[in-house]
Amino acid sequence: MKIYLASIFVDDQNKALRFYTDVLGFVKKTEVPLGGGALWLTVVSPDNPGGAELLLEPAGHPAVGPYREALVNDGIPLTQFAVDDVHAEFKRLSELGVRFTQEPMEMGPVTTAVFDDTCGNLIQIVHHA
Template identity: 75%
Template sequence: MRITLTSVFVDDQEKAVRFYTDVLGFRKKHDVPLGGEDRWLTVVSPEDPDGTELLLEPDKHPAVKPYTTALVADGIPATAFAVDDVRAEFERLSGLGVRFTQEPMEAGPVTLAVLDDTCGNLIQIMQTGS
């Protein structure tokens, strides 16, 4: 068994795909119209284009807004992405105007930081080891 798809709820799919591709550097994998404005819209890491896909899922279900609002209010990331160097990625993304809610910090063997994806989520970037 393996993970092939995970998702984050987003308030605007078009804004989300621009952020996740143009800013974070993912690549669009699938973009399938579902009727109306909604799409089956996934991105993948350019380092693993056949790996796990991230679905940029519309946040229209009534349970989503209270859930995501509570996570953000409590500072809880919706998901985490591995990076080789958190501090370098923090500098790169900060230079692109990304707002961080948690600057790089060490937590045992992990270095992490938390950013705002502009679409309703906090995202953790993390580096393991030294």
């Protein structure tokens, strides 16, 4: 068994696509109209285009708002992305205007940082030494 797809709820799919591709560096893999303006919209890592996909899912379900708000209020990231160097990625993203809620923090062999994805979520970047 392997992970095929993970979802992240977003307020605006077009805005999310721009952020996740233009800022974070993912590439669009799938865009299928679902009706009512919604899309089956996925992105992947350019280093692994056949790997796990991230679904930029519309946040329209009534449970999504309170769930995401509770996570953000408690500073809990919705998901995590692996990077080669948290400090370098922090610097690169900060220079692009990304707002971090947690600067790089080393915890033994793990370094993390947390940013706001502008789409209603906190995202953690992580590197295991």
